[in-house]
Amino acid sequence: MALRKLGKTLLDNLLEGTGVEVGGDRPWDITVNNPRFYRRALRGSLGIGEAYIDGDWDCQALDVMFQRVLGARKWRSPLLRFARALKVLQARLTNLQTRPRSMAVAEEHYNLDHRMYALLLGPWNQYTCCFFDGTSDLEQAEINKLEMICDKLEIGRGERVLDIGCGWGGFAKYAASTRGCEVTGISLSSEQIDYARSYTAGLPVTIRQIDYRDLPQSGLPAFDKIVIVGMIEHVGYKNYRKLMDVVHQMLKPDGLFLLHTIGNRDETAVVDPWIEKYIFRNSMVPAMGQLTRAAEENLVIEDWENYGHYYVPTLQAWYERFNANWSQIQALDTERPFDERFRRMWNYYLLSCKAAFEVEELHLWHLVMTRRGSGRGVYDRVKHYSNRPRDAEAAPLQIRATRR
């Protein structure tokens, strides 16, 4: 009972001034279904999230609740920080993203049956922020993002493009079919590789299982363009310099490199402990300073944009598709059961992240870099917009992805 009381105190502290109440009746209030929730809350973010998965508490508008709590920066309270301190210590003392550890997230998260992701994501398999500019359609938002990346990289016919962390091959397929380039995609997830090979069949796309650290020894010649979309979040700050050095080595002297990544307001070494345990093992979100320190020796950052607010409708779209298709997901015949705990876990994940983007704790960054001494002059972004439709209706892109 003493622990329960302490847990209540922690929760009171966490919710103070946020307008969120335990037992209130507004959509963002918290309903406690099982009093053990208070005890579990003592484990901070991890315990609160685990209790949610198990149904110990509920909230009708989880996203609004998170928006209020994260916006008040209560998640940084000393009690919650304590639980996190041990993990931070581990991150500082060891390398959380060694080769074997890098395989862990590939196996646990990205090896999930693709059919589940197909019922969550849009047809281009874009499991990163989609650009909802002038559209509310997920596929158009996927295309907007892919178009933007191809435009910024100035990809030309016949150019060789390296995609580090290629996922299910969405970018490779899009770039190869709309720009006539050759794409080499690398990934660690065998599930993703199998899928991507089939998904890009018939196109000049090669998908290989290579750790980015092995690229310089891979025998691959330097590329015209390199792209990293939603992969550096698994790299860990201790390896950023190595990654940038690999990019520098694999890029032609006058090439372009685009980095698409979630961005962190604060410099840290770890991710939220619940996200760490249930969603992305050994991941962390880079802060600006961590990226600049790693990049500046050999690369020049020419262009840096923040699209964080596009992640709000992106996560909302995934959340809606996930729940609309839930009975189909549940019925999938897979090794891992897609049960009620899985549903709650994903809803918690999608809506808490949505709130973090809403309150600008997280950003979504596009960085375009050149090699130092590239001789390219000013990176002229004006032309990257010259061919873009000003709004989706004016000149809609007619490309449609086809599911495998």
Place this chain on the structure above:
Amino acid sequence: MALRKLGKTLLDNLLEGTGVEVGGDRPWDITVNNPRFYRRALRGSLGIGEAYIDGDWDCQALDVMFQRVLGARKWRSPLLRFARALKVLQARLTNLQTRPRSMAVAEEHYNLDHRMYALLLGPWNQYTCCFFDGTSDLEQAEINKLEMICDKLEIGRGERVLDIGCGWGGFAKYAASTRGCEVTGISLSSEQIDYARSYTAGLPVTIRQIDYRDLPQSGLPAFDKIVIVGMIEHVGYKNYRKLMDVVHQMLKPDGLFLLHTIGNRDETAVVDPWIEKYIFRNSMVPAMGQLTRAAEENLVIEDWENYGHYYVPTLQAWYERFNANWSQIQALDTERPFDERFRRMWNYYLLSCKAAFEVEELHLWHLVMTRRGSGRGVYDRVKHYSNRPRDAEAAPLQIRATRR
């Protein structure tokens, strides 16, 4: 004689592998006019520059020579670093940009007779990078830059704009006359203030002598837009956080802030010692990490562009005008004589800086920031280019500045 020999060794070390020779006959080779140059070279960058002013040595293509030496990163050699270490120590231990020290550069550099600057700069008095995109004309490049800033800030009719470090009022005049906004410019240089008031007469422009640190106590209400163009280079890294806090306080919740600054490849606390002594007292060029650390608590960096290569033609244009107009400058009746030493000093300054931009040791950055929680959503840069002419000929801007 022993000192001379040591100086020769230092020079040999500095020039090794750069293709620059002492006594050679290519345009970038060095001709020694007075052997005391070797002794003076022992004082590193400062001594070498002072010897140049005094005519101890010459070089036909000073810019190419610097490009070769800076490109090889020889300026960072241990011998040269030693001379610099004392200054860095001073910067770390004290605040080089206190209020009295901030007045020094205003008095020495910016209080130089405006007639001299008029014979150097374009008609908009832009003493910062001009954007030579699609033009080789200095005035058009000034306009391109000013247009870009107004566009990025989305300045609307009747809006209130704060210009921190307003120089001779070029931006204030341009923005007020083309956008119909009200501009409040602040500066420390009494010469600049007098000039700017007259230059912007008849427009809704107010020029005041205020230290940026005093803005929150100035009684001025919050502004729609804030701009800082070429002023943070005088602020010093210890004061960046203060400056960002002042911007946060003086900006409306949904306002926009644009920072136009020279950018440094390396994090440092001082500027080159020769530049420090002869051109910009108590100045330093910010690195990315120094800016992000200062900004991120209260502001969100939405957009970051590098236009460093536009500084090459900008400095070249100033250099050409300076020398073409030299007899007029020399004939100016001023307290400070514009003599041969002054001419050599300015040529050395303009051409060494030009080379630093050429080899990407220095950048030119545009950062657009919002207040955290502004509710503005994605900063949509596409529209900032929608009205821009694609090249100067296609739709030249008809605005012309008039000299006082």
